[in-house]
Amino acid sequence: MAEFENPDVLLAAARRAYEEGYRYMDAYTPLPVEGLAEALGRRRTWVPLIVLIGGLIGCLGGFYLQYWVAVLDYPINVGGRPLNSWPSFIPVTFELTVLVAALFAVFGLLALCGLPMPYHPVFNVRRFELASRSRFFLCIEARDPLFDRQRTWQFLESTCPRGVYDVEH
Amino acid sequence: MPPDEPEVTSETESPLPLIGPGYDYVAVTDKISSIVLTQPTPRVWYIGFGISFVLVLILLYAVAYLFSVGVGVWGINIPVAWGFAIVNFVWWIGIGHAGTLISAILLLMRQKWRNSINRFAEAMTLFAVACAGMFPLLHLGRPWFFYWLFPYPSTMGIQPQFRSPLVWDVFAVSTYFTVSLLFWYLGLIPDLATLRDRARKRLPRFVYGILAMGWRGSAIHWHRYEMAYLLLAGLATPLVVSVHTVVSFDFSIALVPGWHSTIFPPYFVAGAIYSGFAMVLVLAIPIRALYGLEDFITLRHLRNMGEIMLATGLIVAYGYLMETFMAWYSGNLYEWSMMLNRMFGSYGYMYWLLMLFNVLVPQTIWIPRIRTNVPALFAISLSVLFGMWLERYVIIVVSLSRDFLPTAWGQYAGTIWDYATLAGSIGLFLTLMFLFIRFLPMISIFEMRAILPKPDNMSPR
Numbered sequence: 001m002a003e004f005e006n007p008d009v010l011l012a013a014a015r016r017a018y019e020e021g022y023r024y025m026d027a028y029t030p031l032p033v034e035g036l037a038e039a040l041g042r043r044r045t046w047v048p049l050i051v052l053i054g055g056l057i058g059c060l061g062g063f064y065l066q067y068w069v070a071v072l073d074y075p076i077n078v079g080g081r082p083l084n085s086w087p088s089f090i091p092v093t094f095e096l097t098v099l100v101a102a103l104f105a106v107f108g109l110l111a112l113c114g115l116p117m118p119y120h121p122v123f124n125v126r127r128f129e130l131a132s133r134s135r136f137f138l139c140i141e142a143r144d145p146l147f148d149r150q151r152t153w154q155f156l157e158s159t160c161p162r163g164v165y166d167v168e169h
Numbered sequence: 170m171p172p173d174e175p176e177v178t179s180e181t182e183s184p185l186p187l188i189g190p191g192y193d194y195v196a197v198t199d200k201i202s203s204i205v206l207t208q209p210t211p212r213v214w215y216i217g218f219g220i221s222f223v224l225v226l227i228l229l230y231a232v233a234y235l236f237s238v239g240v241g242v243w244g245i246n247i248p249v250a251w252g253f254a255i256v257n258f259v260w261w262i263g264i265g266h267a268g269t270l271i272s273a274i275l276l277l278m279r280q281k282w283r284n285s286i287n288r289f290a291e292a293m294t295l296f297a298v299a300c301a302g303m304f305p306l307l308h309l310g311r312p313w314f315f316y317w318l319f320p321y322p323s324t325m326g327i328q329p330q331f332r333s334p335l336v337w338d339v340f341a342v343s344t345y346f347t348v349s350l351l352f353w354y355l356g357l358i359p360d361l362a363t364l365r366d367r368a369r370k371r372l373p374r375f376v377y378g379i380l381a382m383g384w385r386g387s388a389i390h391w392h393r394y395e396m397a398y399l400l401l402a403g404l405a406t407p408l409v410v411s412v413h414t415v416v417s418f419d420f421s422i423a424l425v426p427g428w429h430s431t432i433f434p435p436y437f438v439a440g441a442i443y444s445g446f447a448m449v450l451v452l453a454i455p456i457r458a459l460y461g462l463e464d465f466i467t468l469r470h471l472r473n474m475g476e477i478m479l480a481t482g483l484i485v486a487y488g489y490l491m492e493t494f495m496a497w498y499s500g501n502l503y504e505w506s507m508m509l510n511r512m513f514g515s516y517g518y519m520y521w522l523l524m525l526f527n528v529l530v531p532q533t534i535w536i537p538r539i540r541t542n543v544p545a546l547f548a549i550s551l552s553v554l555f556g557m558w559l560e561r562y563v564i565i566v567v568s569l570s571r572d573f574l575p576t577a578w579g580q581y582a583g584t585i586w587d588y589a590t591l592a593g594s595i596g597l598f599l600t601l602m603f604l605f606i607r608f609l610p611m612i613s614i615f616e617m618r619a620i621l622p623k624p625d626n627m628s629p630r
Contacts, residue, residue, distance in 0.1 A: 014388075026387050026388060026389060027387070027388035028386045028387055028388070029386050029388060029391065030194060030198075030359075030363070030386060030615060030618055031194075031391075031615045031616075031618040031619050032392075032394070032395050032615075032619070033388065033391070036388040036391070036392075037389055037391065037392030040388055040389065042388075042389050042392055045392055045396050046393075047393050047396040047397050047400065048396060048400065051397075051400045051404075055404075065320060066331040069320055069328040069329070069331060070328075070331055070332070073326075073328060074326070074327070074328040076330070078332060081332075085332055088331065088332040089332075091334075091337040091340070091341065091411070091415050092331060092336070092337055092340045094407075094411060095337075095340040095341050095408075095411065095415075096340065096344070098344055098348060098404050098405075098407070098408050098411075099344040099347060099348065101400075101404050102347070102348045102351050102352075102401055102404050102405075103347075103351070105351075105397045105400050105401050105404070106351045106354075106355055106397065106401070108397070109355070109393055109394060109397040110382070113389075113390045113393060113394075115382045115383055115384065115390075116382035116383050117382070117383035118378065118379070118382075118383045119383070120383060120385055122385055123385070128385075129366035129367075130366075131385065131386050132359070132362045132363040132366045132367075132384075132386055133194065133195060133198045133199075133366065133367070134193070134194035134195045134198065
């Protein structure tokens with residue numbers, strides 16, 4: 001794991017590491033860095049699709065709930081209005097669309113990120129606590145096929161880091 | 170011109186900075202986290218918290234009395250069955266709107282100045298909605314049956330009436346609360362991780378650690394996080410508009426003169442944002458003075474919020490004008506007599522006070538010197554908050570007290586218990602706010618890092 005002083009050096013290092021062929025790696029930053037995930041080879045996320053599915057479930061489920069209540073289960077004739085008076089079902093349908101989509105967004109995000117995860121090996125590096133303050137880290141994982149203790153260390157040293165550390169786990 | 174540059178109104182007014190000079194990642198992080206972790210709690214905090222907590226006790230007493238005796242302890246009766254409870258409900262939920270507006274709409278519009286005020290504005294939203302939600306429940310008469318409003322598999326086979334705006338309200342408000350909570354918590358996660366890493370004592374370390382859920386700032390997580398945050402903002406944006414629209418449907422779907430009006434949804438939404446920004450200013454001004462945050466919540470933030478208040482205030486004023494015009498132009502006898510009664514009837518003084526506080530006083534924001542004058546902005550915001558409360562009162566009470574038939578007319582006045590519940594809800598709100606600024610980062614740390622100028626020590630090693 002290498003520590004960097006600012007996002008640009010990290011970004012350059014991540015790009016170089018990707019070019020070298022490293023794939024199992026991750027960067028840790030105190031703020032979102034534009035283009036970093038792409039530099040690590042992640043272009044797409046499933047988040048929008050999950051939110052869309054949540055929204056559709058909320059929308060259709062919300063409308064069906066009201067249809068079921070007002071037409072099938074408990075029909076009440078209010079002043080001769082049609083049982084399926086859909087315009088008055090719009091507000092609840094809309095609210096449930098937003099609600100389920102939002103729930104899917106947050107819990108989908110947590111699930112994708114594997115959170116909550118109170119233990120992670122990177123926390124074993126003492127200086128890692130700076131990752132939530134001011135420093136930028138790039139970590140190449142040992143399971144990467146190209147990983148070689150000596151060579152990876154040298155490679156990280158060559159990317160102008162502030163320091164290179166071993167991550168115990 | 171970049172969109173976040175406000176128009177410079179005169180030659181002499183230089184663009185104000187977003188953040189004070191000389192801050193980098195370390196300074197921003199340490200300054201905000203030290204308020205929670207290391208700084209001694211200011212004495213004013215204890216005094217303020219004590220006063221608000223006394224108000225909470227009053228609220229508990231008033232609610233306990235209400236439960237034991239019934240809603241008759243309030244001033245409500247027929248014809249005015251919606252008294253303080255609904256006035257307070259609409260007022261509080263409106264106040265909540267500024268938080269979502271700042272965090273969602275301004276995020277989508279890439280307004281960077283939102284970053285230093287969004288966190289506590291969102292907290293304000295949550296607490297205001299909590300206060301708001303309390304009132305309809307208390308107003309039910311049998312609040313322990315509140316769950317009848319939800320479509321649950323009841324053994325009695327009875328279902329809620331989905332054609333009723335009151336049921337829409339239940340869905341709108343509970344969705345609003347849930348989505349605001351999710352949005353707020355999602356924004357907090359990276360900052361909780363910062364607090365976890367910065368805390369030196371065991372207990373805070375443990376608590377913030379649990380709450381941060383193991384966030385480690387991974388680039389891939391950030392990638393998804395930003396997407397999710399943006400989508401949530403996109404979802405919350407129509408929600409802001411819809412919630413108060415649904416609240417206004419409670420009125421405009423009815424046939425009561427003074428309520429049955431198509432202007433209500435936009436006019437209610439504008440009023441909500443208006444009072445919400447007033448509340449943000451009322452909170453932000455003392456907090457920045459108390460914790461020395463003038464570098465983060467700068468004059469520019471205050472001025473921008475003042476300008477939004479002015480804009481929404483004008484929309485609200487247009488609403489008043491249109492209401493009056495339509496009452497006259499429609500030629501509807503009942504509408505017009507209601508309007509005359511509103512202006513010159515037994516509650517007439519309230520209408521004119523409302524015009525003073527809500528329409529006239531905020532016009533002073535046009536003056537550039539007032540716009541950047543902190544005490545003046547504070548006073549104007551208080552005036553707006555009071556004016557908006559009066560507006561809800563005028564709409565609800567005056568319309569109900571003079572219905573179609575003179576035999577059904579009646580006067581209304583709040584009782585001591587009405588006032589106790591209102592004061593108590595303000596106390597509850599402030600108590601939660603005090604706890605929030607004490608235990609959580611009131612300014613979003615990671616978003617503040619994002620608006621900093623890039624560090625210039627670019628030279629490698």
